[in-house]
Amino acid sequence: MGVLWGMAGGLGGVVEGMVGEEGEGVVDVNELYVKATIDVTGATILGVELGNLRGEEEGGDMDFLTSFRRVFQQPPLSALISFINLFLPIRRFLPIEANLGYLRASAQLRRMTLDIVKNRVKELAQPDYRNPVSNGADLLTMMLEGEMSLSKAGDKMTEDQITNELLTFIAAGHETSANALLWASYVLAVHPDIQTRLRREITSHFEAGKTPTYEQLESVVYLHNFCREILRRYCPALMTFREALKDLTIRGTFIPRGTVLLLLPAVASRTAWVWGEDVDEFKPERWENLAGTEADSPYAFGAFMHGPRICIGKQFAMVEFKVLVVELVTRFEFGMTEELEGLGGREPRTTNPGMGYVPAGGMRVKFRKI
Numbered sequence: 003m004g005v006l007w008g009m010a011g012g013l014g015g016v017v018e019g020m021v022g023e024e025g026e027g028v029v030d031v032n033e034l035y036v037k038a039t040i041d042v043t044g045a046t047i048l049g050v051e052l053g054n055l056r057g058e059e060e061g062g063d064m065d066f067l068t069s070f071r072r073v074f075q076q077p078p079l080s081a082l083i084s085f086i087n088l089f090l091p092i093r094r095f096l097p098i099e100a101n102l103g104y105l106r107a108s109a110q111l112r113r114m115t116l117d118i119v120k121n122r123v124k125e126l127a128q129p130d131y132r133n134p135v136s137n138g139a140d141l142l143t144m145m146l147e148g149e150m151s152l153s154k155a156g157d158k159m160t161e162d163q164i165t166n167e168l169l170t171f172i173a174a175g176h177e178t179s180a181n182a183l184l185w186a187s188y189v190l191a192v193h194p195d196i197q198t199r200l201r202r203e204i205t206s207h208f209e210a211g212k213t214p215t216y217e218q219l220e221s222v223v224y225l226h227n228f229c230r231e232i233l234r235r236y237c238p239a240l241m242t243f244r245e246a247l248k249d250l251t252i253r254g255t256f257i258p259r260g261t262v263l264l265l266l267p268a269v270a271s272r273t274a275w276v277w278g279e280d281v282d283e284f285k286p287e288r289w290e291n292l293a294g295t296e297a298d299s300p301y302a303f304g305a306f307m308h309g310p311r312i313c314i315g316k317q318f319a320m321v322e323f324k325v326l327v328v329e330l331v332t333r334f335e336f337g338m339t340e341e342l343e344g345l346g347g348r349e350p351r352t353t354n355p356g357m358g359y360v361p362a363g364g365m366r367v368k369f370r371k372i
């Protein structure tokens with residue numbers, strides 16, 4: 003929790019710097035939140051300080067960040083190749099720079115992550131070592147400590163396997179969280195009533211000047227409902243895959259064994275016969291009165307999916323999301339830019355194709371220091 007609050011404070015500080023002396027300004031939250039969640043990923047998954055949010059010139063591991071961004075924030079052509087590659091493995095054969103640059107960056111990112119793993123193994127062999135970034139509470143340190151407690155060599159993961167796991171967490175853990183925060187900022191800007199209530203509920207639960215505990219954070223029911231409603235209405239991960247392990251029939255359609263199914267978690271979360279006719283409205287209070295199919299079925303809310311492949315970072319993601327929302331909403335008022343006002347109540351267009359639910363032209367929101 004301490005690491006997360008520290009990172010949230012850093013984000014608040016950067017926004018404060020952006021709004022300057024006047025205390026008010028327009029901020030491109032897309033770029034900003036991706037930077038913030040990359041830094042959270044660095045600290046909590048790897049136990050390293052990436053310094054992305056502070057700005058490249060002020061330090062941080064630039065080589066790591068450059069390859070990280072090249073892989074996870076791909077330019078449009080590279081993103082299109084990645085999308086096609088999900089269905090047709092073209093990455094291995096395509097000799098164009100958009101593809102080759104991506105392949106080089108991914109190989110470099112892998113090498114650097116493996117180096118971090120190897121270094122941490124050496125660091126942990128020192129008797130008094132304590133990771134200074136995460137205080138020992140990062141995933142890599144915890145995995146290695148777990149491995150060290152295993153007695154049989156055959157039970158242990160190799161450094162390569164650990165690296166693969168870490169890369170999966172890095173890939174899955176930052177953009178989804180950044181998208182959730184982006185849509186939260188949009189909703190706060192366009193619904194001042196929700197913003198006021200959220201701020202009031204938060205401040206009434208926390209002691210001024212003291213870092214809230216996990217229990218205090220979890221006790222703010224409206225915050226919990228607000229965050230779940232964001233994830234329902236603006237489901238950040240658009241798609242995931244499953245393979246049918248046996249022949250089956252779903253609602254009259256026969257699906258042979260081996261079929262790869264594309265699942266769209268957002269569909270259940272935006273279906274009127276599940277959630278009711280007000281499915282498209284943003285209503286945090288709907289979570290207080292769940293009564294129909296949405297209450298009966300655990301599958302109604304699909305943001306993290308279900309079953310053995312459910313998002314393993316779900317609990318962490320919820321805490322991270324809440325901490326960042328608390329930090330921002332208690333330090334700033336959110337308002338609409340002329341651009342958002344010009345949409346006349348319509349939502350910004352989103353990218354297509356894409357793996358995430360992201361506004362096509364980015365998202366700019368007005369921040370005013372409280």
Ligand code: HEM
Nearest residue numbers: 171174175178179239242305306307311312313314315319
């Ligand atoms: C609001 C934020 C997030 C959302 C909406 C989200 C959603 C998802 C979804 C839909 C999946 C696919 C699950 C499936 O196929 O059944 C997934 C997988 C995964 N998520 Fe998240 N996620 C979020 C944040 C995070 C964070 C912060 C982490 C890491 C700390 C994380 C780690 C993972 C991992 C490792 C997987 C792969 C699991 C596997 O392949 O078995 N996620 N996530």
